[in-house]
Amino acid sequence: MTTRLTALLRSLWPPAAFGAVMLGIWQLVVRGFDLQPYFLVAPSDIYAKFVSDFSNIWDAMVVSGTNAAFGLLFGAIIGVLVAFMLSRFRILDELVMPMSIAINAIPAFVLVSVFNNMFSSTSEVPRRLMVTLVVFFVVLVNVSKGLRQVQPVHSELMKSYAASGWEIMRKVRVPNAIPYLFTALRISAPLSVIYAYVSEYFGGSQNGLGHRISSNISNSKNALGWAYVLGACLLGLAFYMISIAMEAVATPGGAGSRNREGS
Amino acid sequence: MSAVVVSGVSKVFSTGKSAKVDALQGIDLAIEPGEFVSLIGPSGCGKSTLLRLIANLTEPTTGSITVNGKPSRQARLDQDYGMAFQQAGLFEWRSVAKNIELPLELKGWDRAKRRARAMEMLDLVKLPDFAHHMPWQLSGGMQQRIAIARALAAHPPLLLMDEPFGALDEMTREHMQAELLRICKETDTTVVFVTHSIPEAVYLSTRVVVMSPRPGRITDIIEVPLGGSRDDDTRETGDFFSKITEVREALRGAEYAVGARGIEDR
Numbered sequence: 001m002t003t004r005l006t007a008l009l010r011s012l013w014p015p016a017a018f019g020a021v022m023l024g025i026w027q028l029v030v031r032g033f034d035l036q037p038y039f040l041v042a043p044s045d046i047y048a049k050f051v052s053d054f055s056n057i058w059d060a061m062v063v064s065g066t067n068a069a070f071g072l073l074f075g076a077i078i079g080v081l082v083a084f085m086l087s088r089f090r091i092l093d094e095l096v097m098p099m100s101i102a103i104n105a106i107p108a109f110v111l112v113s114v115f116n117n118m119f120s121s122t123s124e125v126p127r128r129l130m131v132t133l134v135v136f137f138v139v140l141v142n143v144s145k146g147l148r149q150v151q152p153v154h155s156e157l158m159k160s161y162a163a164s165g166w167e168i169m170r171k172v173r174v175p176n177a178i179p180y181l182f183t184a185l186r187i188s189a190p191l192s193v194i195y196a197y198v199s200e201y202f203g204g205s206q207n208g209l210g211h212r213i214s215s216n217i218s219n220s221k222n223a224l225g226w227a228y229v230l231g232a233c234l235l236g237l238a239f240y241m242i243s244i245a246m247e248a249v250a251t252p253g254g255a256g257s258r259n260r261e262g263s
Numbered sequence: 264m265s266a267v268v269v270s271g272v273s274k275v276f277s278t279g280k281s282a283k284v285d286a287l288q289g290i291d292l293a294i295e296p297g298e299f300v301s302l303i304g305p306s307g308c309g310k311s312t313l314l315r316l317i318a319n320l321t322e323p324t325t326g327s328i329t330v331n332g333k334p335s336r337q338a339r340l341d342q343d344y345g346m347a348f349q350q351a352g353l354f355e356w357r358s359v360a361k362n363i364e365l366p367l368e369l370k371g372w373d374r375a376k377r378r379a380r381a382m383e384m385l386d387l388v389k390l391p392d393f394a395h396h397m398p399w400q401l402s403g404g405m406q407q408r409i410a411i412a413r414a415l416a417a418h419p420p421l422l423l424m425d426e427p428f429g430a431l432d433e434m435t436r437e438h439m440q441a442e443l444l445r446i447c448k449e450t451d452t453t454v455v456f457v458t459h460s461i462p463e464a465v466y467l468s469t470r471v472v473v474m475s476p477r478p479g480r481i482t483d484i485i486e487v488p489l490g491g492s493r494d495d496d497t498r499e500t501g502d503f504f505s506k507i508t509e510v511r512e513a514l515r516g517a518e519y520a521v522g523a524r525g526i527e528d529r
Contacts, residue, residue, distance in 0.1 A: 153352035159320055161369045162340045171365070175356040 041223045049227035057212075057231040064208040065235050067124055068196035071131020072188060072239070078132070079139025080181065086140075087147040087173065088165075097144075104137045112199040127199040127208075134195050135188040139181065146180030147173045182247035189243035193236040209235070264332045266421055266453040267294040267317055272326030274312055274479075285478030286312045290326070292472065292481065296420065299447065299454045301464035301471045303510065304517065309479025310457045311425055317455060318346055318423050331420060342370060344421040345414030349429045351406035353398035353413075360385070360394040363413045370417060384412035387446060404435040411443065415450055422447070424456045428463070437495070440466055444493060461514070465489075465506045466498060473510065475517035483513040 023043050029035070030042040037045070050057065086093040108130060115126030150172055158168045200210030209232045216225035274287040287309040294300050302310040315321045316328055319339040330338035338344065345366070353362050363381040364372075372380075385391045388408040398406060407427055414422055428436045440463060447454055458464050464471045465487055473483035487506050489497060497503055 151350075151352065153348050153350045154354065156320055156348070157346065157352055160318055160339060160342075160344070160346045161366045162342060163369050167369060171368075172354070175354070178356070 037222050038220055041226050045223045046226040046230060049223045050230050053224060053227060057209075057228055060207060060209045060212050060228065061231050061235050063124075064193070064196045064200070064210065064232070065239075067127045067199075067208065068131055068192040068235075068239065070128040071133075071196065072135050072185075072192040074128070075132040075135025075137075075188065075192070076139050076181075076185060079136045079184070080143055082136075083140050083143035083147060083177075086144055088169075093144075100137055100140060103133065108134075108195060108198055109202050112202045116203045121203065122205045124205070127196055130199040131192045131195045135192055138188045138191065139184040142180045142184035142187075143177050146177030150176055178250065182243075182250060186240070186243045186247060189239040190236050193232070193239050197232060264296075265293045265329075266296045266298070266331065267292070267455065268329045269293070269313070269317065270327055272313075272316060272323045272328060274309070274316060274321070275324045287316075287323075288478035288480050290479075290481060294453065294455065296453050297451065299444075299456065299467055299469050301456045301458055301468040302474060303458055303461065303464045303471055304474030304479075304514065305476055307479070308474040308476040308517075310474050312479065313474075314423055314425055314455060314457050318344060342366060342417050343419055344423050345417065345419045346423045347407070347410045347414045347425070347427045349426040351398075351403070351410040353406055353409060355398050357398075358394065359390070359396050359398065359401070359409055362398065362409060363416050366413065366417050380416055381412075384416050387415070387449065388412045388442070404431055404439060407431065407439060408442070411446065415446070415452065418450065420451075420453060422452050422454045424454065426457055426459065429459065436463070437498075441494065443467065448491070461507050461510050462498070465503060465510060466493060471510050473513040473517055482517040485510055485513060 026040075027043050030040055035042075082096065086096060111133065112126055112130050115129050119125045147169075150168075154172055154176075155168070158172055163171070196208065197210030197213070200206075200208040201214060206212075206215070209228055213225050213228045213232065216222075216228060269290050269292040272287060272290040273285070276284045276286050278284060290313060292300075292313075302313060304310050312321070316323050317330060317335060319328075319330075319335040328335040331341075331343040333341070333343070353359075354365065357365070360378065360381040363384050364377040367377045367380060382391070382394065385394055388411060390405060390408060390412075393401065393405070393409075398409070401409065410427070411422075414424075428439050431439060443454075444467060446452075454467075456464075456467060468487050471485045471487060472481055473485065474480065475482045485506070489500075489502060489506070
């Protein structure tokens with residue numbers, strides 16, 4: 001356990017040191033060349049704003065984070081369910097897949113504007129819908145692949161055991177798709193946060209990180225705008241790290257699986 | 264009752280609108296219980312196809328196949344045979360014991376009975392301490408032994424093997440051959456074994472079935488009377504070498520037969 005911790009620390013310190021050096025250079029450049037805040041804000045000013053306005057930033061993080069979490073959860077659930085249906089009924093696959101791809105190709109701002117017109121202007125539903133849609137697509141494509149890409153030797157073995165379609169689904173296709181689901185979640189977790197911010201740019205209530213960033217910066221409150229950006233980064237990182245932690249626990253080959261199988 | 268009876272079987276693969284491949288033609292073969300029969304021949308001679316037909320993983324175009332006295336489809340549904348492939352094909356999300364238990368799960372055995380049988384099979388393949396390991400923690404030879412344990416878990420009377428040792432190095436391969444003979448003797452299992460290797464076929468088999476391609480057919484059947492107890496010394500006897508020569512010449516003859524046929528056809 002201690003060796004794993006030291007290994008983790010050893011792999012963490014180079015990027016951490018690199019980040020610290022970059023921040024130091026940023027700080028020195030702004031102070032040294034006496035750059036004005038409307039051009040570039042010093043990290044120390046951003047940090048000061050982050051601390052002084054933390055309760056507002058936290059509120060905005062909760063709003064955007066909740067939207068992203070809703071979208072991530074429902075997108076994943078619906079994506080998994082549809083992937084199951086498509087793998088059971090080939091005809092549905094041919095109907096639904098092209099439509100999903102077509103919808104995914106529509107630019108986000110178009111969809112958000114359409115959703116905004118459908119619901120009241122203070123509703124969070126349009127943003128959640130937007131995130132759901134993006135996550136749904138990523139999960140659908142990956143889980144469908146996992147359900148379908150069964151090794152030929154595994155299908156032949158199951159046939160030799162006279163297994164039914166349902167048994168093959170339960171004992172081969174589903175376990176085979178689980179790593180694909182976690183890959184999809186790892187891709188969608190940061191995406192969900194990004195789409196939650198972006199969909200705040202196109203109207204609706206003005207309480208999330210995306211809106212706060214754009215309004216502060218357009219009002220020349222650059223330091224405060226950057227403080228909200230810092231909040232947005234932290235939220236995105238948190239989502240990403242949760243998805244990685246879930247994968248490490250659940251995927252065979254990961255650190256946790258040996259103990260789980262020991263039952 | 265014969266373990267396997269193949270009579271008048273042919274198999275045509277239609278790969279496109281007009282392209283048809285005669286994978287097998289006029290196959291007749293009867294295998295008695297306790298025999299170890301190898302199918303050998305060059306690529307494309309249909310030996311794997313014949314094995315898959317016996318396993319009912321594919322249907323013959325003409326002819327009939329009985330396994331254990333039943334139509335091959337019924338034999339598959341009753342799990343009357345176990346099967347092992349070149350890839351061990353272990354399910355990587357299941358522990359070693361749970362891999363062995365899978366065919367028993369599908370037969371509806373309860374947990375305790377399954378686990379007891381899995382342990383018995385692990386003893387048989389001499390890996391009793393690996394029940395809770397995951398497949399990726401095992402070497403190729405160990406994985407293949409687990410695959411054999413899984414194929415025999417339900418104690419089927421027949422074992423079908425498609426080049427199971429093809430991906431192993433020579434040393435491991437010879438060791439696995441000896442182990443397979445021991446296991447089949449202990450469990451009283453009939454084996455149909457597809458291979459590319461002449462020494463492997465001779466060492467393992469009571470009969471070697473020599474096949475030739477285009478169309479796939481049986482050109483020779485060679486008895487190998489090396490006796491029931493074979494070990495590493497068997498590989499160095501004159502009888503062993505002379506049988507290897509006999510099979511090799513039969514395989515060459517099979518190739519000449521193709522050439523001659525090609526000329527006649529024109």
